[in-house]
Amino acid sequence: MNVQPIPTVSERINEIRRLTAEIVNREILPNENMLWADVRGSDRLTDDDRAQSRKLRDEVRAKVRQAGLWAPHLPTEYGGAGLDFLELAYMYEVLAYATGASSLFGVVAPNSGNQSVLVKYASEDQKQKWLLPLIDGELESGFSMTEPDQPGSDPRSLKTTARRDGDEWVINGHKWFTSNGLKADFFIVMCRTEEVEGTADRNAAMTQIIVPADAPGVNVVRGITVWGRPSDHVEIIYDDVRVPLENALGERGSGHQAAQDRLGAGRVYHCMNSLGQMWRAFDLMVERSLTREVHGGPLETKQFVQGMIADSYMDMQAARLMTINCAEKMAAGQDARTDISAIKVFVPAAFHRVVDRAIQVWGAAGVSGDLPLSGMYQGARTLRLADGPDEVHRILMAKNVLAAYRHGEKGWDFGN
Amino acid sequence: MNVQPIPTVSERINEIRRLTAEIVNREILPNENMLWADVRGSDRLTDDDRAQSRKLRDEVRAKVRQAGLWAPHLPTEYGGAGLDFLELAYMYEVLAYATGASSLFGVVAPNSGNQSVLVKYASEDQKQKWLLPLIDGELESGFSMTEPDQPGSDPRSLKTTARRDGDEWVINGHKWFTSNGLKADFFIVMCRTEEVEGTADRNAAMTQIIVPADAPGVNVVRGITVWGRPSDHVEIIYDDVRVPLENALGERGSGHQAAQDRLGAGRVYHCMNSLGQMWRAFDLMVERSLTREVHGGPLETKQFVQGMIADSYMDMQAARLMTINCAEKMAAGQDARTDISAIKVFVPAAFHRVVDRAIQVWGAAGVSGDLPLSGMYQGARTLRLADGPDEVHRILMAKNVLAAYRHGEKGWDFGN
């Protein structure tokens, strides 16, 4: 990928972009197939191949550490690169250019998200017991929030309860799409604890509780097939699961806020991630246009293909400028809720269009495993229903605008 | 599915629709998960489960034979139901409502397409040797046409050659997306034979040749991953493969016509197949709207969801009427090439939109294996690049229209 210094951002961000792109361009892209050969599980793989894959990944990880970019989402005291919000956002864009690159930089969902939650909400004891082994790779974790019978768009409707009984929580509930469920040693489970306290604020009722995967009553029903492939997203029934009271994360009732933390900055990260993938899809589309011959000439000379390139250029520009503008507002402490909803809706749709065109330009190869496009296509689609479906965010945007007018403003200020 | 008599079609078509829908509604839909449990390969399946799956499928097949609907694409003399073009088209719509139903009626690609080719083009000897065992399920077959280095939209650009050497063909070439490649006992391979004859008509150069999968030089390089899953679409290198001259199908040079046969009626069948799936997606969407509660009421009361239902209704109506209108023209022997291109482009796009909305209404469940929607979504996308990408068919439509004007007509006649 072609990454040049941006005049309007900090030197540090340009440095991070440059270093990250160097590793992506030199170490990852040329080895994209071999790096993950063992994970993809081709049937024709030798033991040597597998060993080489692992070795390659270790080598890349070493170079990432050398560049000071390991675990960019973690503070330096936890062995991370200690990047701030904007630095991280710009880095994620570059990382997303190559499939799987982020995992070679120590960012693996849901562990990385759970690490950030633990850094912010865990007590010293909890950090010792769960966070440090999680960072060291000795433990795996899952995040258990979504429930099959409740709309994901309304976290406050969750029904899983944690009832206090002596010095234990007794957890009952039905979750699904709990990530990493087949490998996790523990889950961070979003529970309703209001029965204990009683409170008028429904948001104040949610608490995150650490639940070991081997606790009696943790019943992993099945791995869910997603997009036709078995996934590590599982359905779990929590049936009178008992954990010590000290497994609660942060203040009782802080669960909603923690989820918002995860979602707030997370939405910008998701968008930068989408942008990096769009960038890759765009490059693939143009490259193919330059090299593929069809009836009477290379694809690049066909107006339909030129139109796809132009429309993708506009999609990228619009999506990118909106995301960066939103991120800058957030970094400046301004209210960016309307813009967060806007990028939540706009960017995945633009992502979808760009990837769709890249697939069309590549033909059958575009949906094959030889290119990362089919995964992007599914990913873009999933984003439109994840973290609150688009519809909810369109309503939120409108309500924010309407509220501004209702509160005596002469109209919306588009100047900022 | 709710299938009522259609006043404007033949009694036979209504009868076929009714009988097919009965089997789909009673035998297949209630058992959709169990019917294919073994094929999907869940890790939690017992041997009993597997046996039950097979038994269920056998029972359905028996009912299909009882209803006289087995192998609807084959003439009765080959044990088929002997349906004509329109009957088949209407039946495929109903069959497509349930995932996998067509295979329980004896229609399994690419075997069924190959059977039709053999019925039309094979000599008596070839029929004995290849067709009958294929129909009996003793042989499996593949279709080997697409090449990685040539645009699929231009069959005449294919580069695989069959050179005559004594009483043998010597075949050399590089194909991919050869269907059923991992199981096939033989392939029907589209070859260029012009080197032998020399001819000005590029279309006349193509011949289909039967190649046993175990012939020396048939090198199956790999199964291609499609939409993130291993598939039985393979990449094959034919390296000096020798087969007897009598393995050629039909007249030398008839290959292009055979491919057109396959594509012509096939495009209507594909569209009816898409329509059946849209119908299913539509029913799923409405059902979910009626039962899912969200903020302040069931989904069906939300304008966004009502809009999705209405837009899908229009998409279904438009796609269905265009397809049937095209099929009726074809059945009446009229020139329907512009309309074939029109449905080739319009129907998959409408299919995509309807499934996309159904997924959105179902949320995460919509992309899970619990519903057939994610497969439909990928299928709709693939259709836009298969059988000639949309762009080629948009050009064809325009050229047909422009030619009509140029040939002295006062304008296009939209009356028919």
Add this chain to the structure above:
Amino acid sequence: MNVQPIPTVSERINEIRRLTAEIVNREILPNENMLWADVRGSDRLTDDDRAQSRKLRDEVRAKVRQAGLWAPHLPTEYGGAGLDFLELAYMYEVLAYATGASSLFGVVAPNSGNQSVLVKYASEDQKQKWLLPLIDGELESGFSMTEPDQPGSDPRSLKTTARRDGDEWVINGHKWFTSNGLKADFFIVMCRTEEVEGTADRNAAMTQIIVPADAPGVNVVRGITVWGRPSDHVEIIYDDVRVPLENALGERGSGHQAAQDRLGAGRVYHCMNSLGQMWRAFDLMVERSLTREVHGGPLETKQFVQGMIADSYMDMQAARLMTINCAEKMAAGQDARTDISAIKVFVPAAFHRVVDRAIQVWGAAGVSGDLPLSGMYQGARTLRLADGPDEVHRILMAKNVLAAYRHGEKGWDFGN
């Protein structure tokens, strides 16, 4: 326009199409500019020009009468051609091909619609007094329904009242977009008469009343500028307007039904009208593509233009088949309410797209008065908010579908 016999319609319809197209092709299209020169009011027009315009129109009208096609919407006993619903629908498509053609066939809104209402609802006395002079052109009429403060999508919300006082109605209310308001001798005014009767059925409250334009209290406030041009759509305040009781049309409370009559078949007529205009726009687009040279060749060789032709072809086919399918259901007495809403939404949108592309292909000429495209563009846009905005009809479609499912059907039947 190129009109050929349609095999699937009655001979009478084909005859009507042929005769109408002949007049359109021979008499109207070649004289399109001169026919209306005086009405358009160019400043360079001589008195001779004006006289010639009038003469030309009279000659066309004579030919229409000769062909037996005058006033096709009226029964023969009122001097019309006595066409039935389907005949009229097919004829309107052909008429719409040429701007203003319908008025040369005796169909001039709102007079024609008012005539149909009077034929159906007027008493013998009313017919003598209002209908016959209206048909003879001795009177002009307006239709006065829409109110500025009520949504047009809900006729039952209308606030204009007619209070009974002795043997008179006393009418008070505020209307706008009352058509033909500057020339009309009388208005048919939609009034709420429930104050007199009291009734639970809000639909039963509306009555149409004939109001002479010169009745005291009929205050035409202004002509409304529409699309930047002064129009004969006026704003009227009815201020204690008194008319005799016998001016009520039909049963008291029949007003809602009469409006539905007007809208029901009217929606199909509107769509056929749109289709005729799309046909014209399509022909204009193709013609320009064949003749206009740009960089490196005629427009027809450019993929962007080919794409516009192809997409317009699909739009025409889809819109046309849906409209005809709906009309046939209505003619057969089937419930077509969902389809009426579907074409109400789909056809104007398709109309807009086709005209939009034709304009783009013509460039600046496309929005000039040299072509009928700019008027079509505005007309298509207006249709999306007239007769109930699209949003209301999308809700109606969904509610019809949802009701069908709720009433125990297994799903929607797309077979019919």
Add this chain to the structure above:
Amino acid sequence: MNVQPIPTVSERINEIRRLTAEIVNREILPNENMLWADVRGSDRLTDDDRAQSRKLRDEVRAKVRQAGLWAPHLPTEYGGAGLDFLELAYMYEVLAYATGASSLFGVVAPNSGNQSVLVKYASEDQKQKWLLPLIDGELESGFSMTEPDQPGSDPRSLKTTARRDGDEWVINGHKWFTSNGLKADFFIVMCRTEEVEGTADRNAAMTQIIVPADAPGVNVVRGITVWGRPSDHVEIIYDDVRVPLENALGERGSGHQAAQDRLGAGRVYHCMNSLGQMWRAFDLMVERSLTREVHGGPLETKQFVQGMIADSYMDMQAARLMTINCAEKMAAGQDARTDISAIKVFVPAAFHRVVDRAIQVWGAAGVSGDLPLSGMYQGARTLRLADGPDEVHRILMAKNVLAAYRHGEKGWDFGN
């Protein structure tokens, strides 16, 4: 309109925005109808009304001068406000909020564009003779470039010639859409002068020549009807028109560059102008949503309307950020050609969508003269074919991208 200080722009820009918005909000918006009553030519206008309109306009102009904002596009030595490129761009956005506001600030096309051309290219004598009286309002001017038989997208294809004969130019050609043609005292005419010099560079062949409207041979054929209204865009035949050699503007052959000047910055100005109008449409849409009651509540509570607000918000943000980003690149002297084409295509399309939704929310009032929306709708459509149709700019974007890849870059750099 609600205009707040923008933290990221200069104080001067914020000052200009504030002052301009004050005049728009206080002086123009409350008087929008009365200000132009005489120009619109209502038939019910008294002489007093007309006088009041003129007086109101004079008062606003006086306040504009007081605020130091008169003729913002002109240098101070010519009596203008002397704004630079970015200042002007931001000001045009605010001005566009109110219909006709720019003319009250001394910016009236095509005079203002001609003034800028004269400032840059005219000799001292020419300035005395044409520019100063034009600024003082003593002369009116037109711009005469487009020809009916040549695509506007290729200025080099223009056919109008100026042949040198002694000390005169002899001009022959056929133009249309010559702006202000009915009032102009002189035209700036784009002529091909290559016959005189001969040159390989086709761009070098064009020269702008000042032609008095009353010169013999200047034959104004007609005013062109645009969007159904007579306009001052005229068709002109130049038939052996003779003007002195000194009427050529700038170097011979500088015409193409002058046109590019006009178009380059002009495209940004056009977009800021569109953004101001979108802003107004957005405010109107939200205002209506808050106040209009329909079935069961105000429009703002309906998801369809909320969706329109949200989608318009995203359209505004995307269009605005892309335009400003492009303008900033231009102000910084960077190559922004790809982005100029991007905003040329993206912004009018977004403008169209926002206005379209505002019209839908307002219903019939939306297309009436009571609101500025119908004019915006036509304007947005016209922009898609003016200054080079969208198709040409989509090709340009693609070619720029393709060239970057071809010149050895690893891919497109989306970072800037």
